[in-house]
Amino acid sequence: MNRQIALLLTIALAAGAAMLAGRMDAYYVRILTFIGINVILGVSLNLINGHTGQFSLGHAGFMAVGGYMAAWITVNFGVGFTAALGGPSWWSEAALFLPALLAGGIAAAIAGLVVGVPSLRLKGDYLAIITLGFGEIIRVLLQNIDAVGGPRGLAGIPSYTNLFWTFALAAVTIYVISSLVDSTYGRGFLTVRDDEVAAGAMGIDTTRYKVVAFVIGAFFAGVAGGLYAHSTSYLTPEGFTFQKTVEIVIVVILGGMGNNFGVTVAAVLVTVILEALRFVNDISWLPEWAKDLARNRTMLFSLVLIALMLARPQGLFGTWNLSRRRRTGREEIASAQRA
Amino acid sequence: MPLATQVPANGHADAPLLALQDCTVRFGGLTAVKEFSASIGPRDLVGLIGPNGAGKTTCFNLITGVYAPTSGAITFAGRPIQGDKPHRIAALGISRTFQNIRLFGSLSVFDNVRASFNLRRRTSPASALLRGRAFRSEEKEIEDRTMEILEIFHLHRQRDADCRSLAYGDQRRLEIVRALATQPRLLLLDEPAAGMNPTEKDELMRLIRFVRDKFQIAVLLVEHDMKVVMGICEHIHVLDHGHKIAEGNPVEICRNPKVIEAYLGDEAGAGKN
Numbered sequence: 001m002n003r004q005i006a007l008l009l010t011i012a013l014a015a016g017a018a019m020l021a022g023r024m025d026a027y028y029v030r031i032l033t034f035i036g037i038n039v040i041l042g043v044s045l046n047l048i049n050g051h052t053g054q055f056s057l058g059h060a061g062f063m064a065v066g067g068y069m070a071a072w073i074t075v076n077f078g079v080g081f082t083a084a085l086g087g088p089s090w091w092s093e094a095a096l097f098l099p100a101l102l103a104g105g106i107a108a109a110i111a112g113l114v115v116g117v118p119s120l121r122l123k124g125d126y127l128a129i130i131t132l133g134f135g136e137i138i139r140v141l142l143q144n145i146d147a148v149g150g151p152r153g154l155a156g157i158p159s160y161t162n163l164f165w166t167f168a169l170a171a172v173t174i175y176v177i178s179s180l181v182d183s184t185y186g187r188g189f190l191t192v193r194d195d196e197v198a199a200g201a202m203g204i205d206t207t208r209y210k211v212v213a214f215v216i217g218a219f220f221a222g223v224a225g226g227l228y229a230h231s232t233s234y235l236t237p238e239g240f241t242f243q244k245t246v247e248i249v250i251v252v253i254l255g256g257m258g259n260n261f262g263v264t265v266a267a268v269l270v271t272v273i274l275e276a277l278r279f280v281n282d283i284s285w286l287p288e289w290a291k292d293l294a295r296n297r298t299m300l301f302s303l304v305l306i307a308l309m310l311a312r313p314q315g316l317f318g319t320w321n322l323s324r325r326r327r328t329g330r331e332e333i334a335s336a337q338r339a
Numbered sequence: 340m341p342l343a344t345q346v347p348a349n350g351h352a353d354a355p356l357l358a359l360q361d362c363t364v365r366f367g368g369l370t371a372v373k374e375f376s377a378s379i380g381p382r383d384l385v386g387l388i389g390p391n392g393a394g395k396t397t398c399f400n401l402i403t404g405v406y407a408p409t410s411g412a413i414t415f416a417g418r419p420i421q422g423d424k425p426h427r428i429a430a431l432g433i434s435r436t437f438q439n440i441r442l443f444g445s446l447s448v449f450d451n452v453r454a455s456f457n458l459r460r461r462t463s464p465a466s467a468l469l470r471g472r473a474f475r476s477e478e479k480e481i482e483d484r485t486m487e488i489l490e491i492f493h494l495h496r497q498r499d500a501d502c503r504s505l506a507y508g509d510q511r512r513l514e515i516v517r518a519l520a521t522q523p524r525l526l527l528l529d530e531p532a533a534g535m536n537p538t539e540k541d542e543l544m545r546l547i548r549f550v551r552d553k554f555q556i557a558v559l560l561v562e563h564d565m566k567v568v569m570g571i572c573e574h575i576h577v578l579d580h581g582h583k584i585a586e587g588n589p590v591e592i593c594r595n596p597k598v599i600e601a602y603l604g605d606e607a608g609a610g611k612n
Contacts, residue, residue, distance in 0.1 A: 003470075175468075176468060179467050180464070180467050184453055184457055184478060185464045187454040188457055194445050194446065195442075195443055197437075197441065198441040200405075200424070200425035201405075201434065201435050201518075202429060202455045202457075202517060203426050204454070205424075212464070258445070319445075
């Protein structure tokens with residue numbers, strides 16, 4: 001029951017943070033929001049890439065689907081809906097925002113199903129290429145749908161996202177994915193990653209597990225997209241390029257594939273470091289080449305990724321996490337070896 | 340017809356658990372298995388032998404649904420299973436081990452076995468989110484049964500160990516435990532003695548007999564090692580180049596000239612080429 005208490009505590013904490021946000025520098029609130037969104041993106045991609053071992057590069061695409069869907073709803077029906085509930089208030093906004101986020105998540109989940117079912121016959125590099133293609137298709141489609149602004153982008157999205165929604169939903173994401181994986185059912189995801197043939201022979205419906213991972217992962221990416229849309233209040237297809245996917249993939253690899261705790265920490269680190277890189281110009285003693293490198297994030301990220309793969313392919317945290325079973329497990333083995 | 344009436348008290352002549360009829364597997368121009376027929380009774384310990392490349396593992400993959408037969412029929416407990424997916428076949432009660440050990444490398448010993456209980460899980464995946472009473476009691480039950488079966492095979496001390504850290508023989512044993520956890524009626528063992536020393540082989544033979552008697556299941560064994568096969572199998576099928584060349588009890592197989600030729604054949608058959 002600890003995990004349910006932890007979930008409720010985090011949501012309460014998120015509400016507290018949201019109340020304090022008014023007194024905080026808007027810039028820090030913004031960074032905290034991005035941290036929450038990146039946690040959702042990282043943990044949800046971790047289910048697909050980490051736990052289930054299906055290397056997907058389509059996460060920015062799922063995020064775009066959810067973001068646009070949620071924003072389209074609030075932009076087009078927001079005013080009428082809140083007016084019908086007696087004008088803008090925190091609860092009329094919540095009554096609009098939460099269903100909009102859900103709709104975004106569901107739209108992304110459907111996209112996940114549509115992509116997942118045919119492409120999950122593919123493995124490894126081929127799956128990566130297909131999902132990468134999907135992300136690009138989504139972007140080009142959005143550029144050509146006039147109802148959401150096409151290449152001009154979708155403007156005037158109400159700023160509903162606050163720290164409460166962001167952190168509460170991040171907590172829900174972590175809760176859902178970690179509880180799912182931490183069960184007999186959830187071991188199935190890991191068996192698919194480790195050995196598909198053996199998993200099938202032990203009665204694991206590997207295709208079904210892969211589709212479930214894709215659908216759930218895409219759902220939360222869609223929710224994250226909705227949060228993102230309502231925090232920047234402006235969406236453009238160019239915000240969901242391959243580079244966004246790479247950012248999320250790096251979060252997952254950095255945190256350790258299949259380690260929700262590590263991925264959560266990595267999401268915080270990556271967001272903060274990306275932000276901190278904006279200030280390197282102010283550091284006078286830094287040589288010019290280092291500043292150039294810092295300004296060129298893509299290059300820096302590639303270098304970090306290469307270094308990480310060489311030095312620590314299991315990610316910063318490997319399989320280390322906060323669960324007790326593993327730690328007591330190690331002690332038991334150690335004591336058994338001593339005996 | 341209810342299943343119970345199909346399981347006879349003895350013998351398999353009238354109601355085999357598994358029956359293959361004229362199964363052929365072709366990969367492009369290569370015929371890996373040709374018109375293979377066999378039947379296995381509910382408590383049989385059957386061997387499948389043959390030189391390298393004879394098609395033994397292909398037969399296994401055929402039975403477990405990794406391949407579908409190009410032609411022919413496979414029935415298990417009275418129902419056709421050819422073309423079914425591996426997980427469906429596992430659900431019906433056929434489980435297996437692999438020639439090159441295929442444990443779930445990142446999982447602990449405990450989780451390797453626990454994953455197999457998914458097949459008979461009653462609560463829905465969504466119950467893992469709410470973690471209600473039914474979910475918790477089933478998780479507890481699965482945990483207990485996992486420990487129970489690990490204890491039977493003396494692997495319970497290593498429950499939290501990384502399965503790759505186990506000794507070779509223990510890994511083979513764990514694979515058998517994992518297969519048994521799916522509660523099969525037929526267990527297929529693909530070269531379980533590969534890479535074992537004579538002491539380990541003796542141990543393995545005892546283990547296989549024990550599994551059959553304790554769990555009351557049929558065992559089909561692919562094996563290179565003649566001592567193991569002749570030592571425990573009651574009935575043996577011999578494959579060579581995808582054809583069945585002989586069938587019978589160990590004594591008959593040992594004396595069969597075709598079998599001797601297939602195994603030692605190059606010299607004897609040299610003159611014919």
